[in-house]
Amino acid sequence: MAAALLRVVVPMEFSFSGFLDATGEASGRDMNLQTACWVQKRKKNRWPLYSLFADTKYAICGQELVKDSNTPIYPNLVASPAREIAISSEQRVYEVVLKQAALVEKQFKKKSTLQVKPDLSFPRTSFLLREAYDRCGEICAEYAKTFYLGTLLMTPERRRAIWAIYVWCRRTDELVDGPNAPHITPSALDRWETRLDDVFAGRPYDILDAALSDTILNFPIDIQPFKDMIEGMRLDLKKSRYKNFDELYLYCYYVAGTVGLMSVPVMGISPESRATTETVYSSALALGIANQLTNILRDVGEDARRGRVYLPQEELTIAGLSDEDIFNGKVTDRWRNFMKNQIKRARLFFQEAEKGATELSQASRWPVWASLLLYRQILDEIEANDYNNFSKRAYVSKVKKLMSLPMAYERSLRRPSSKKLEFVKP
Numbered sequence: 001m002a003a004a005l006l007r008v009v010v011p012m013e014f015s016f017s018g019f020l021d022a023t024g025e026a027s028g029r030d031m032n033l034q035t036a037c038w039v040q041k042r043k044k045n046r047w048p049l050y051s052l053f054a055d056t057k058y059a060i061c062g063q064e065l066v067k068d069s070n071t072p073i074y075p076n077l078v079a080s081p082a083r084e085i086a087i088s089s090e091q092r093v094y095e096v097v098l099k100q101a102a103l104v105e106k107q108f109k110k111k112s113t114l115q116v117k118p119d120l121s122f123p124r125t126s127f128l129l130r131e132a133y134d135r136c137g138e139i140c141a142e143y144a145k146t147f148y149l150g151t152l153l154m155t156p157e158r159r160r161a162i163w164a165i166y167v168w169c170r171r172t173d174e175l176v177d178g179p180n181a182p183h184i185t186p187s188a189l190d191r192w193e194t195r196l197d198d199v200f201a202g203r204p205y206d207i208l209d210a211a212l213s214d215t216i217l218n219f220p221i222d223i224q225p226f227k228d229m230i231e232g233m234r235l236d237l238k239k240s241r242y243k244n245f246d247e248l249y250l251y252c253y254y255v256a257g258t259v260g261l262m263s264v265p266v267m268g269i270s271p272e273s274r275a276t277t278e279t280v281y282s283s284a285l286a287l288g289i290a291n292q293l294t295n296i297l298r299d300v301g302e303d304a305r306r307g308r309v310y311l312p313q314e315e316l317t318i319a320g321l322s323d324e325d326i327f328n329g330k331v332t333d334r335w336r337n338f339m340k341n342q343i344k345r346a347r348l349f350f351q352e353a354e355k356g357a358t359e360l361s362q363a364s365r366w367p368v369w370a371s372l373l374l375y376r377q378i379l380d381e382i383e384a385n386d387y388n389n390f391s392k393r394a395y396v397s398k399v400k401k402l403m404s405l406p407m408a409y410e411r412s413l414r415r416p417s418s419k420k421l422e423f424v425k426p
């Protein structure tokens with residue numbers, strides 16, 4: 001498997017270029033009906049002007065996570081002496097969210113009259129394409145068993161598409177996190193990006209890419225979040241410190257928020273939902289950010305041993321801490337207080353993600369709830385370890401994981417809110 005993943009940056013002798021056309025199935029396939037059903041007519045929000053100023057609701061000032069219930073929440077904005085910043089990462093990312101939501105709406109308008117039966121089209125697809133998706137499913141089952149089981153509840157077409165996206169993300173992550181990571185250069189990532197362009201143009205290099213090329217034909221998926229994930233990997237190659245939460249937020253968007261944006265067009269929004277498309281995308285983004293923040297908080301010690309500190313430097317300073325304290329790995333009261341605020345902020349992102357999870361199409365909700373509940377418990381485990389994330393890895397036991405699954409199922413049965421949904425930026 002590792003060999004297959006590594007092959008991705010090596011120029012291929014044999015290319016699957018034109019593979020999809022050769023199947024005679026993938027190109028020109030109609031958009032599926034589910035796509036058309038997800039979207040209701042939705043109005044776009046303008047980015048609120050007050051977000052450009054630094055009096056934020058959840059900025060971490062001093063030892064406390066400042067929380068004022070009258071103002072909106074912008075965790076990534078840390079007060080600057082001038083009380084304003086130019087363009088926050090949050091605003092930049094929100095523009096991507098709007099673009100993704102607009103794309104889905106455009107497709108809906110174009111295709112709403114089509115009567116395509118999505119799952120009937122699959123038996124006609126070629127053996128090779130079926131093989132491609134099966135392989136993606138196997139990789140998914142190998143790397144993320146619980147998540148794989150969750151996808152089995154989705155419709156076959158959606159499940160295959162999510163596997164294809166998962167495999168592309170996993171391969172991308174493996175470039176900088178896998179066994180060959182020390183040999184990965186920016187030009188290897190450039191090659192990976194060229195290859196992505198080819199996948200989106202229907203010219204996959206290998207069988208796993210072919211599954212993604214097919215997925216892109218079936219769902220209104222934009223290339224931007226994929227490109228942004230590669231950008232996150234570029235950041236990982238050149239950056240090992242994050243000045244403030246604004247910088248960290250952008251990194252979290254690149255490596256994890258993008259996953260949310262890639263997944264929603266496949267998972268679909270419930271026809272019962274009254275939430276705006278961009279609200280659901282914002283929640284998906286929030287889940288990615290929450291997961292990545294949790295990942296960072298869990299792995300503080302492990303990252304430090306690789307010379308990396310993802311925690312915002314300015315917030316460490318405000319808390320009276322430095323890189324030195326992290327490398328020393330001693331749990332002090334200062335560290336505990338600092339961690340309490342970091343955990344609180346991650347939980348706010350989970351809270352926002354919860355709202356959108358309920359708005360997804362019924363069959364897609366369970367794996368999302370399972371992922372949310374399981375990952376959020378890592379935060380509880382960090383607390384249970386008395387904030388020692390230097391030498392203890394917070395870990396959710398098998399029993400707790402199993403216990404969460406029925407709870408995730410129960411949550412997935414909750415119907416979308418009948419009220420118009422408001423997304424509050426954490």
Ligand SMILES: CC(C)=CCC/C(C)=C/CC/C(C)=C/CC/C(C)=C/[C@@H]1[C@@H](COP(=O)(O)OP(=O)(O)O)[C@]1(C)CC/C=C(\C)CC/C=C(\C)CCC=C(C)C
Binds near residue numbers: 170255261284
């Ligand atoms: C249903 C569901 C969860 C779908 C997502 C499927 C998918 C395409 C996953 C790809 C995950 C992946 C391989 C990402 C590469 C970058 C990366 C490694 C990110 C980190 C994940 C955990 O990594 P890892 O497996 O190494 O973790 P462990 O060390 O083993 O703990 C991340 C922390 C982030 C992953 C981000 C998500 C799963 C975002 C999920 C958001 C949605 C599916 C949107 C849901 C929609 C709403 C409206 C809430």
